[in-house]
Amino acid sequence: MLSVMAATLNYIDEQVKGGLILPYFEDIDAEQWQEKIKVLDIYITDEVEGRELNLEARQKDYATNILSYPSDLPAAIIGLMPTLPLGELIICHAVMIREAAEQNKEAVQHISHLLIHGVLHLLGFDHELGQAEQDEMERFEIEILAGLNIPNPYN
Template structure:
């Protein structure tokens, strides 16, 4: 019998509602819970390009909207974090990747949730490879495709 997934308290906010139908609450919970190693209290906020750019500029010093921002506040005993996903960036990337928007959101929810737990892909190539492998495992466990398959030439 598979291990029980960690509990999750979720606030789901749509400042930009263009993909509300792509992100039903139960799907967001499922994606995040599969990436969690501990109970969590999280907020997921879907924003427009203006808010995404403002947050990225203020907190990362980068003056553009990015796909997902993770604000982690605690990792133990309960993961506490905010994930901010920028709807127009997610849509653009999904088109470029030729994948459904919902599938790209699933990947970014998993990716952001791993960041909230201390996973990092920017410090070393080894860390990046480990994080990508873990993301792939989670995505396959969700019944979705390997998000890095195109880069690997598969």
């Protein structure tokens, strides 16, 4: 999974070099983004805890595949830190495995997609804001997955 995370962050680095503004990190300049080592926590849970967390975070009473908890540190604090904390991802293993089977996907392909999706949420991208945001996020996901030789998950 490290290769998925590296591919995602490398892709985003290139986009930032090209002028992309990261919604949750817009106060951090591109140079600081490029220089700092990015860190995030990944937690794997079961359906019981996944349901509780989804209910608490999103008021949805079911276990979801992945939850993203972005870092909310101010840019001034991040500037003092040796790393750039992105936040936390919580993956519900049982949901992820079930979805992969239902969608006739290999589990590794599905988890790769979910990790990319989750990291994009940590950066402030949100497909639920509107069609343009959804299209942008899906384009990023498809391009990152293609770089990993993983097919488009939306086909």
